[in-house]
Amino acid sequence: MSVAETELPTIKRPTAYEQWLTDEGLTVVEGLFIEDLRTVELGTWERRGCRAAVARLEGTEDVNDAHIIEIAPSGEMAPERHLYEEITYVVSGRGSTTVWNSAGTRTTFEWNAGSVFSVPLNAYAQHFNGSGSQPARFYTVTSAPLVMRMFHNRSFIYDCDFDFTDRFGSDKDDFSGAGTAYQSRVWESRFIPDAAGIELKSWAARGAGGSNVMLEIADNSLCGHVSEFPVGTYKKAHRHNAGAHVIILGGTGFSLLWREGEPVRKVDWRQGSIVVPPERWFHQHFNTGTTPARYLALRWGSKKYPLFKQFLIDRPTTEGGDQIEYQDEDPSVRATFEAELAEHGARSRMGEVYERAARLQDRAAGQSG
Ligand SMILES: [Fe+2]
Incomplete structure (x- = not known):
């Protein structure tokens, strides 16, 4: 017996990246541009212990995105490792970041407004605001939209124990600016x-x-x-x-x-x-x-x-x-x-x-x- 088309389930669903945005409860900024990223309204990103918004601008076309993150005065973010790349521009504030992997390489470096750095792929990182009075704000471009849609499995993306020692290891841990x-x-x-x-x-x-x-x-x-x-x-x-x-x-x-x-x-x-x-x-x-x-x-x-x-x-x-x-x-x-x-x-x-x-x-x- 044939089933009517309307009785079949739909295969349409949000992409894995869209589902991640929803599940994380993230504020999303859209449009062609942002007039001033220093004053973009942020929501709460509970899991990471900060305030945040995701810039999903028209021109990103989901090949990357940017996480606008603000760490409270004297605050620290929850540590995390993930299988998407990221490069951070420090919009304002000062602080430090500790980076480590499962193999035992560990280093800490300091940043200021204007600094650019990258937590290497799948290394653990924790960010600390070094000021007791001023928030610190990041604009972090990530490949999350691409990686989320490619693997559509968050356990793999966040719980993978592989160390990319070709990107971060005892001979690749210099964040001095060299x-x-x-x-x-x-x-x-x-x-x-x-x-x-x-x-x-x-x-x-x-x-x-x-x-x-x-x-x-x-x-x-x-x-x-x-x-x-x-x-x-x-x-x-x-x-x-x-x-x-x-x-x-x-x-x-x-x-x-x-x-x-x-x-x-x-x-x-x-x-x-x-x-x-x-x-x-x-x-x-x-x-x-x-x-x-x-x-x-x-x-x-x-x-x-x-x-x-x-x-x-x-x-x-x-x-x-x-x-x-x-x-x-x-x-x-x-x-x-x-x-x-x-x-x-x-x-x-x-x-x-x-x-x-x-x-x-x-x-x-x-x-x-
Ligand atoms: Fe250009």
């Missing part, structure tokens, strides 16, 4: 004392006097970079994978974001803002302030342990890449920048850059004509 420099502006470490103060190097291909350092952190596939661009300038538009959390460390400005052929979205930012450009959306950052604009991006895309498609983020779209050169951009981009500068009483320093772009455009027209 590291290794590589070609192409790469710095590898487990701990960056102050992202706002880290030394950068020129990266001419991304435009307008910008500088940068690429961060490889604690042998993760998650990684990061710090970039800065001068007063009165803007970077070239480009596009790449989902889940790049752009955290503004200093400066004032705005970003334009758009999917090819669709309306442009504008986001105003200042220190403490975060924007996550969605997968393949072009995005472009503009400095309208009186100081250089600097940001930290936490994202996938480790050069040592790549996981997803590598976009050609500094190669022109006219050459099969994913960056729009100044001479190829829509005229509305310049117009928007000029209007915003006027509103802020600032002036453009793009003159030389535009002249060079015009020369390139003339040369291209000559070649095709």
Whole structure:
């Protein structure tokens, strides 16, 4: 006898990650950006002994997320190990973290506002607020959404007793800030004392006097970079994978974001803002302030342990890449920048850059004509 379709159970259900958010009772922040992560309203995360919210922003597309965590003055979080990666940016406060594994490696390091560090994969960690009067706040980018959906078994994710000694062990327990420099502006470490103060190097291909350092952190596939661009300038538009959390460390400005052929979205930012450009959306950052604009991006895309498609983020779209050169951009981009500068009483320093772009455009027209 056949059963009517309506009598069959539905196979639809929340993803393992969505179920985890619900079961943990977590406050979730959605949208394209966060105006100021220092003032995001947090809920209680009882199991971990802190206040928290999860940033599940549009541009993360569940390939990663961010846990905004606040530890009370003199407070400590419950220890935990897990099979998802994490990189923490310390938004405010100061304190220490103890990291250990089953094999007996154990170390403690101190952090301050501006520090970036990673608890290595499946190492135990416990965080302590070192101030008796001020809370400490983290913005921790994690691969939890991916790992939860892949294994959909929380016992495995939280109770696995495997030590990744290739990531953390007696010869890999240095959180002093020491590291290794590589070609192409790469710095590898487990701990960056102050992202706002880290030394950068020129990266001419991304435009307008910008500088940068690429961060490889604690042998993760998650990684990061710090970039800065001068007063009165803007970077070239480009596009790449989902889940790049752009955290503004200093400066004032705005970003334009758009999917090819669709309306442009504008986001105003200042220190403490975060924007996550969605997968393949072009995005472009503009400095309208009186100081250089600097940001930290936490994202996938480790050069040592790549996981997803590598976009050609500094190669022109006219050459099969994913960056729009100044001479190829829509005229509305310049117009928007000029209007915003006027509103802020600032002036453009793009003159030389535009002249060079015009020369390139003339040369291209000559070649095709
Ligand atoms: Fe980008």
